Amino acid sequence: MNLVEKILARAGGRASVEPGDIVVADVDRLIMHDLSGYLTAKVFEDEVKLPIRHPERVVMVFDHHFAPATERQAAVLKSNREWARRHGIHLFDCGSGNIHNVAVRRGLIRPGMIVVGSDSHTPVHGVLGALAVALGNDSHAGTVLPYGKAWFKVPHTVRIELDGVVAPGTSPRDVALWLVGQMGEGSMIYAALEFAGPYVKALPFWDRWLFPLATVDLGAKCGYVEPDEVTEAFAAGLPGAPYDRMERSDGGEAATVRRYDVGGLGPQVACPPTVGNVKPVEAVAGIPVQWAELGGHGGGRLEDIRLAAAVLRDRKVHPDVRFNIVPASREVFAEAERSGLVLPLHEAGATWFPPSTGSNQAANMGAMAAGEAMISTHARNFPGRNGSSEAQMYLASAASVAASAVTGHITDPREITADLDRPGSR
């Protein structure tokens, strides 16, 4: 059995499972953000009307709002707070950070866990060797909250092996974007994706993160990186360590293996209107942008902020651009400040957002007007997601975002600075 099968077998109380089996499993962690959590709580209170079976396993993070602009938004947050307090679940209020980063950094996601969440990017936690799946709000309200359980069909596994040395100035984010473009959106419906191969295994933890993040765009059920010494070392540093449930595959060959050569790959951009519309940065270089943002599920890590600082050293944000920097968590922001990164980026003209999902869906602020364009590290670029449906969103690496913020148009980061070597671009 592989990692996914082992976790499901254990959680279902079985000796073994096979793809296609239906398993009713005990859920170890449910994570919800302020928008989905509100909807889930409403269904739970209106229709289900039972106690929460394991409140200590339930986590809510306010990340779409950091300081709500309207009374209606404030009422949603107030309702969430009261619900969380009444049931005794974990609550992380405004300014804590992005749901997935907060859950990991607070030690609430552990290797071997079954993690479910209403955010479609929940499968990102496969990076820690967890089985992480996005379910619907009603599933949480109907089975996870009252019974602590969810049902799963055991997915078939596809191993995606990446090998090769990418071109200098190319980051794992570029590779992940490129992979979605190569494989195609919705091409891996209900599969478990194992991200493997020498390229992936050489990456540090936070860079590996970007691959299971792409799971939902490929249509897969979950994604993971087989736990190894990188996983162990990272997990050992988290609150609540050590963990005793690190599952590993038995070593059998996956039924399906897809191999990709990333040798010489350059920076990539996912162009409107969907994440699968991926082009080499050269193909879209020169398109004017009024916004640039480091943040969302694909950015805002300390590594991204360091990189932005490197790009902006002795440079300024272009006067026509608003460059938002959104730390992924309060810890990242505090560390950025301690490391002296806040001041130079601020003085270069960047706007620091509170730790959150930033301008995602323009829930709190950061909306675009018709005809404007943004380049960002966000996970989605659908029309109308950040304000006007006539605005355009381009998804790229932190380096490309920072470089474009300097020039005012989509820019190959290699034109700005030659010293952007990152892990993986050996």
Added chain:
Amino acid sequence: MTKTFAQKALERASGETGLVPGQIVDAYPDLYMSHTASWRCIRTLERMGVDTLYDVDRIAMVMDHISPANSAKTAGDHRLCREFAERMGVSKFYDVNAGIAHVVLMENGHIRPGQLIIGTDSHSTIYGALGAFGTGVGFSEITAAWVTGKLWLRVPESIKIVIEGPLPPGTHPKDIMLRLIGDLTADGATYCSVEFHGSYVESLSVSERMTLCNLAMEMGAKNAFVPPDDVTRRYLADAGVEPDGYEELLPDAGAEYRQVVDLDGRALAPQIAVPHTVDNVVPVDEVAGTRLNQVFIGSCANAKYDDLVIAAEVLAGNKVAPGVRLIVTPASSTVMSKAASDGVLSTLIEAGATITNPGCGACAGNGGAMADGEVTLSTANRNFQGRMGSYQSQIYLSSPATAAASAIRGSITNPQDVLR
């Protein structure tokens, strides 16, 4: 004839002499400030069908309210302003993240003693901190000034406030102003020029004088004024203003005042404005223990660098109480830089504050909205019912010290109890 500051300032701006209170004059402002509402001025100009401006160098635009934009509509408003500034050559254009207009314009040397400044913001009285005559007007009046260069004003009567200090530890200019507004009431200085004098005022930094002049609006003042002195001159020099680039106007000894108020600050206790008016002021101790959901340290009244230092001193080594949100919004980009360079920002972050980008933030409804039944303690200048979200929520106003102490305890707290 002896003259008040207001008489002298309006004589200078109108070119007339011998002005007396009550007289109406056409005055030529030195600067027309418009904030995010500039888009309204631009639309008004379009409706007027005019495209020649009196003096584009007197226009200052600052995108401080709802900044960054929170909807496609407001994003479009910002863009309209940007494009207008570019097309017309508005050099004093400050975009998202620059900070609150008043503070940005003073820090950047655009406000000078003796000048007449009009702005699309009621708290334009703040410019009196540099010895200028600042007053708030509507956006259509700003548009008219863009075109004609002038505006009619009635010469105000003057009120002289004489404050003696020093204040006890834990009390600040905000406490003095709240006490004064409480005593004089919200219409106690309607259409008056409020002059601040006395040993306490002389001891204050320009930033602290901003708090006095800003809040003078809340007693109805037309403008406010602190006599320029060495403190003013040093501030101006730091802002790049040459000493020969302005003319200090001082009231004459023996000038005629409608009222003289003597205030002894030496025994003042921390003050707080309770819902729902700014003049509903009591000592903090009277409402101590009132539970809070949110604390906001921001606005042109109290989010300057020294305000953040006061808050950080109280918060250092402490954590925001569970269940309380602390939002800190630096007044300007320069304030943010200073706080990020000397550990003040770190202290605020470590204490659990949510730092939002420089600008008006929650004070102008872009953040910090409240639901029914919630309570905020704010360092801003208005606590009107429904100003921060629900009509069924409550706003208290205090100094940054009281706000920080209350954030730690989770309820309204006299900062002297925490500092002690």
